Amino acid sequence: MRNLHHSRDNKHSRCGPPSGRMLGFIQPWLLLLLSEESAHGYQLLDKLNQNEDTRGIDPGFLYRTLRQFEEDGLVKSSWDMEGRGPARRVYEVTADGIEYLHSWVGHIRSNRARLGRFLETYESCFG
Amino acid sequence: MRNLHHSRDNKHSRCGPPSGRMLGFIQPWLLLLLSEESAHGYQLLDKLNQNEDTRGIDPGFLYRTLRQFEEDGLVKSSWDMEGRGPARRVYEVTADGIEYLHSWVGHIRSNRARLGRFLETYESCFG
DNA sequence: TCTAATATATGAGTTAGTCATATAGATGAG
DNA sequence: CTCATCTATATGACTAACTCATATATTAGA
Numbered sequence: 001m002r003n004l005h006h007s008r009d010n011k012h013s014r015c016g017p018p019s020g021r022m023l024g025f026i027q028p029w030l031l032l033l034l035s036e037e038s039a040h041g042y043q044l045l046d047k048l049n050q051n052e053d054t055r056g057i058d059p060g061f062l063y064r065t066l067r068q069f070e071e072d073g074l075v076k077s078s079w080d081m082e083g084r085g086p087a088r089r090v091y092e093v094t095a096d097g098i099e100y101l102h103s104w105v106g107h108i109r110s111n112r113a114r115l116g117r118f119l120e121t122y123e124s125c126f127g
Numbered sequence: 128m129r130n131l132h133h134s135r136d137n138k139h140s141r142c143g144p145p146s147g148r149m150l151g152f153i154q155p156w157l158l159l160l161l162s163e164e165s166a167h168g169y170q171l172l173d174k175l176n177q178n179e180d181t182r183g184i185d186p187g188f189l190y191r192t193l194r195q196f197e198e199d200g201l202v203k204s205s206w207d208m209e210g211r212g213p214a215r216r217v218y219e220v221t222a223d224g225i226e227y228l229h230s231w232v233g234h235i236r237s238n239r240a241r242l243g244r245f246l247e248t249y250e251s252c253f254g
Numbered sequence: 255t256c257t258a259a260t261a262t263a264t265g266a267g268t269t270a271g272t273c274a275t276a277t278a279g280a281t282g283a284g
Numbered sequence: 285c286t287c288a289t290c291t292a293t294a295t296g297a298c299t300a301a302c303t304c305a306t307a308t309a310t311t312a313g314a
Contacts, residue, residue: 088293
C-alpha cells in the first residue's frame, strides 16, 4: 500500500486508484452546454469551473476537444471580433452534434446502470 | 460526422465517442470477486466473461493488474500445483485490499451521482 | 503425436488526458 | 507610455491506462 490511499502521490501504480475524473465525461457536458447556448472556449471553461462535477479541466484539452468536435462536424465556429479583449472563436452545436449528444446520453445511462449493478453486488457482499 | 455514430470504425477522432468500456471499472470488480473468494487469474477471467458488464477483458491486462495489486499490497499470491493443467497463481485479497475496495466504492458512488446530475441537466434541456 | 485447453506472461502500440508553455490583443495602474 | 494583468486561443511533450499481438509451458484427449 503506502500512498495508495491518498489519491495522487502515487507514482508507480497502474491499477487506477480511486481518484481523478471519469474519462469521457467532459465532452458530453460541452455539447450540452452548447445546446443551451453558443459560447466560446473561455466561456465554457468558466461554466465548467462553476460546476463541481466538471471543475479543473485543462484549457489545452478543452480547446483541442472543441477543434476536434468541429473537425467531426459536431460543432461549427465563427470569430467574434466585437466586445473587449482578443477575438473569440464562438462555437455553435450542429444537428449532428445534438444527435451525437443523444446517443452519448444512452451510453451514460447504461454506464450509470453498470455502476449500480456493481454497487448491488458489493452491497450483497459487504454492508 | 460519418462513422462517428458507430463505435469503432473511427480512426481520427480524439473526442471519446460513446463507445468502449469505462476506465478503472475492472479493478474494483477484481477486488470484489477476490473478496468473495480467492481465485487464480484464469478463473477471474472466466467470471468476468460471464458478466455482461465486465465481458471481454484482455488477459494481459488482467494478469498485469493482479501483479500490480500484489506489488501494492492489495492482494497476495501463492502457487497451486495440485489439480490438472499448469500451475495456478492463486490470489487472495489482503486487509489493505478490502480497505482499498471500500474507498474505491466511495468514488464509484460519487461518479454514479455525477452521471445522475449530468442526466438531470440533460433532461431539463431536452426530453 | 498432434491439437486443444488451461494458465501465465511480456513487448509494442494507441488513445485520452495532463502539464507546461507560447502567443497575442486589450485594459488599467502608475 | 509601458508594464503587468486579464482575456483568449493554441501547441509540444509527456504519461497513464489500456489494447493487441504473441510467447511460453503444462496437461488432456483424439
